[in-house]
Amino acid sequence: MDFGQFTRKVDSNGDGMVSLAEFVAVVQMIKQAHLFKPDQSQQDNGNHDMVTCLRVVDYSPTHVHAIDPVRHLQGFMFSAKPDWASVRWVHLGGFKRMDDLNVRRLAIKYQLHPLAVEDCLSADDKIRCKYEHYDDHSFLIVPVLRPLDGLKRAHMEACINERRRALFNKDRTLRKGGALKPEDDFFNDRKFVAAPRASSMMSFFKATVFTKPVASPYKPIGKGAPTSPSSRHRKRTEIEAKLDALHVLMRHPQQLCVFVSKDKSHVLSVQEEETDNALPSSPKPLWHFVFERNLTKSYSKLRNHDASFLVVSILAATVDEMMPLVAVFEATLKMLGKLLRLDGIQFNAKRLARAKKHLIGIEKIVRPMLDLVQDQLLDQDEFSHGEVKNYLRDVMDHLKQMAVDIRDHHQTLAALVEEDKQLRAQHQTDVMYAMSVVAACFLPGTFMTGIYGMNFENIPELKLEYGYYVWWVVLCVIVITLMFYLKVIKKWI
Template sequence: MESEQKVRVQRERVMLESYSGISKKAGMPPGSLVHVGDFDEEDTRISVVDYSPGDLEEPVVETVEDLLKFRDKKSITWVLLEGLKNVEVTELIGRHFDIHPLVLEDILNTHQRPKFEEYDDYLYIVLKGLTVADESVANESVAPDKFEVNYEQISILVLNDFVFTFKEQKDELFLPLIQRIRNQTGKIRSLGTDYLTYAIIDSIVDQNFVLLDTMDERIDAIEEELLDDPDSCTLTSIQHLKRELIDIRRATSPQRELVAAILRSDHVLFSEKVDIYFRDVYDHVLRINESVDSYRDMLAGLLDIYVSSISNKMNEVMKLLTVFASIFIPLTFIAGIYGMNFEYMPELKWKWAYPTLWVFFVTIPIVLLIYFKKKKWL
């Protein structure tokens, strides 16, 4: 019962932490552009990959205005923005590409639930990117209670010839996808923005498998610890992983609804030929959700095992103490009788009384130990 109360308190605290910073927008009108997030990248890095079946260009872009020249090209332009603290960059993109202010507001407010929204000329998608903290990846033997997950909101704007991706931090998450685009023989070069959108979502979703593999290693480590010698640190590790799993489930479970909404969409920006690829992503999302639920049940089982192990250890201690007490109770009884010092106790005058008493002191424990062993109490 106490452990359940701890988990409930931790869950409530995590929920409160997830909404910290939203008070910045209190009292502001809808569409007010204010960055709300946990990552404070001062500079926004703009990366551009412009490609067509026979051409590839990765120009250096300093300002949003530099993107306007790609409007006249018959190619697919992927714009990757990393770092959202500079609100002006997002505002300029919205102005030049006619994006609704409420969408821009959701991009900058990084506590959004994963979702899919359709507009006349573009689509808006929000996902959560989950990665294991660097120290957890670098050291596989790190204690389970040091297992940390980074949560990052990734927003995607899909236009006719443009795809904008907004990330909170700078990393190499999409580097494998960029390498695929550089490969001229790849399928992605011959398809449109819908396939590029699929590839981006697939990269984000597949990153969760890496996270779950790491989670599986931590759970195995806890399980081995439970079988060897569980202690209070084991309980701390289980509670920490349960709290992380609550966050992981809240970030990944809406992805099923998101991908299902994409499959149901009949928007002109999504063609039917990419449905098969999104169905594959949907299968991955289902596997991730099932794995998260399985790990939640496993941690609940490990918690039960921990309680049972501690109870068994306590029972062994109590059994040993009870055996010692059972042995010394008759000895104490005999010593108590002959310690009363009554004058007319006949045994006090016997010549062999003292040796006889020691014979009883030795014989009684031996007989009791044999009896306990026969009863399988030892």
């Protein structure tokens, strides 16, 4: 092919010249063709399932077209956004870091900066929240913290709803002038309740009382203090079963990278593993929240805004994933308090250490995200106007509420640790007290034994016929007198 043929092939507008945009497009096509060569495709044979994780949606105020999943990957890489679409969202989920061919293909297609691609494919386990601007796009990294699987999520929601119903019943009892049971007043329950998402008290009432609770494989903890050993054992078993079910709540934090084009018409999101191991057929959380719950609605505000609103929606979905992990600590700490009072010194203090470890892990995700939204995103021009700003502030409010809840949970956990220490210290004091009383009672006997055990020959009592019995009688009289003195007169026992 000579240069003239090449020019006619590249010249898309027919002006007989090759513009910079046309030249860049040709270079991109050449690079893409190289990545689709047979030798490159063979390297990706082990990751053939990655194609099923690529999803694309084009939308405008009146139309939505989604491809879920993209099966003809090569055709998509050489295609462009349709003219009727205002925004195209490309979501790649389940990629492998350091060696993912699809990320490199997308980087060529959308001219992503090499530093941003390097951060996206970095193998570092520490995920740092960041937002950066490049010449052709902006780049956002946030961690994704999710429940371990669908079963854990269902059990957490059941515990949260059960706890909210218990608090509602408590408030209703107080309004009716009834008396609370001792176990209902633990560390001022109302203080440590996670703030509901409902906009009013009535909606919160409907959401927590009249909605159908999530099914849980465990029976609710019985009300009232156990009055017999069997009931105490049964209640302890129920609490331990629920706490064991909440033993491992969340999976390892995942990295979510979002690329936004300069003209706000393209959004590329890249996320690691996004399926539940226990429930492979479960919906993908990020895609389900943004696309199925928002974009598919004809009245969705997401359709009427540019890519900035889509980024805020992705952030909202990420925050919603974390909220049950924070809210369930209210019920967890309540159950730990009950179990501590039931077990006493037999309580396993490792449960408190484990809860603190989980809480610190969640805090390490929530705090940086709050700083990112509050200190960086709200100051950007694309997020500081209209509904985009309002919804981003709503995300910030939820992060702030989670941060406050985490702080309150830390205080409650510290109070539980202190109570456990006091119980163990009190038990040790009781043991030392009992040993001191026993030692005081036998001290006169030791004294008398020391006297009559000396090797003097002129001790008249040693010659008595009933001296042994007299010794025991005198010792018993002294012990009884001492016990009477300590218990009745001094009231030390």
